[in-house]
Amino acid sequence: MGKTYGYIRVSSTDQNELRQCLALQEQNIPRENIFIDKVSGKDFQRPQYCAMLKRLKAGDQICITSIDRLGRNYKEIQQQWHILTKDMKVDILVLDMPLLDTRRDKDLLGTFIADLVLQVLSFVAQNERENIRRRQAEGIAAAKSSGIRFGREPSPLPSGFSRVYALWKEGKINTSEAARRCGMPRSSFRYRAATYMRKNTT
Known part of the structure; x- marks a missing residue:
């Protein structure tokens, strides 16, 4: 039987990973098998994620709390899922979406359902990321049009x-x-x- 690894990602150093840690500990995953990245999910070039990949062997399992902890780029999530499950023969369990559990229903229908759910969820994750960016840009534009300044206040002009x-x-x-x-x-x-x-x- 393969080993189980947990992967945690928070977007910045000021975000707390405790909730994800507790969820993975409930799965009886050893602390030394839990990898934590405090970086953006825009791509998969993350130190701890790469370190985990080096330890994975066929038959092992990765456990994550939700699909957006794996990543937020729709195309790259699809590619990474294929590499892990098809090429490396690693199982994936997404705790908040039981249908995304490749340990079960390994027949054609089960694979189809998991792939379909993954496509929907990864699309939603990327769409939300793009919506956040759009709302931020609209908010900044509205603030600037209202005269709100961003950044440091310029120093007073010298006399004369x-x-x-x-x-x-x-x-x-x-x-x-x-x-x-x-x-x-x-x-x-x-x-x-x-x-x-x-x-x-x-």
Whole structure:
């Protein structure tokens, strides 16, 4: 009988993996057989996931709490599932979806049902990821249109900037001289000058 391994993934270091750990411990998986990644699920180039793959042998089993812990990219989930179950002969158990348990119903119908459920769930996982990105982009765009700023507040312009800007704009001094008088690098002066011009021409 093969060994059982648990795989846990959280998207960032500030997320807690405790819930997933408890769920896997209830499956009597030894702590040394549980691999934890604190990275995005956009691809499968994850240190602990790769370390687990190196230990897997035919007949072993991987246990995860939900399909989105495996990954969030629809195409790559499909490819990885095929590699694990078909090429490596490893079973997979998804705790929150009993139909995704390749240990049982290994006949044609059972395989068909598991593959069908996987396609639906992995599509939902990717679709939700794309919806989150879209909502974030819409939220940022709406906030910007309302005048909300993101990032650090720019430092105040040095005293006399408007006078130096006017001389620079009229071509009476070059960029290097304008930057020197304002006590800032040339690139910073050009950026602040462009911002100043937009504010004063709208």
